[in-house]
Amino acid sequence: MHCRTSGVTGHYANNDAHALDIARRFVSNLNYRKQPFVTQTPVEEPLYSPNVLGGVIPVDSRKPFDVRKVIARIVDGSRFDELKKEYGPIMITGFARLYGNPVGIVANYDILFSEFSVKAAHFIELCSQRGLYGG
Numbered sequence: 001m002h003c004r005t006s007g008v009t010g011h012y013a014n015n016d017a018h019a020l021d022i023a024r025r026f027v028s029n030l031n032y033r034k035q036p037f038v039t040q041t042p043v044e045e046p047l048y049s050p051n052v053l054g055g056v057i058p059v060d061s062r063k064p065f066d067v068r069k070v071i072a073r074i075v076d077g078s079r080f081d082e083l084k085k086e087y088g089p090i091m092i093t094g095f096a097r098l099y100g101n102p103v104g105i106v107a108n109y110d111i112l113f114s115e116f117s118v119k120a121a122h123f124i125e126l127c128s129q130r131g132l133y134g135g
Helices: 003-005 016-028 048-057 067-070 114-130
Strands: 091-098 101-108
Touching: 048 067, 067 091, 067 101, 091 114, 101 114
Parallel strands: none
Antiparallel strands: 091 101
16 A cells, blocks of 8 residues: 555565565665765666667657666666655656666656655655765
8 A cells, every 4th residue: 555555665575585685775775975976886788778769769759658668778787776666656766877876767757747746856855865866
């Protein structure tokens, strides 16, 4: 309920092992050094080729598309740790790495409602507290 309806929780875990995996990934995204230093890791190529972005994004700009497919083609290792996936599903928020640097990503792929903008605002505030780049 809190993942989909109220948005209070950021992730849903199937069991204890899954919850620990989520917690480890979440903690790995913490930028524990103060700015201007960030926890940089070696650059990894995306698992999906960015050369096919033209096939992912429709020609008609009014047609919605899954921005996760775009994210998977530009972030390191195609890894994107989405936050509050079940709540406000048209507003995508999560952590990734670009060229080894931790970043926060905010995107949407359909009509944006005011309650989902709160999700984005909370995420942007979280990125700001961690000293992460966002966009």
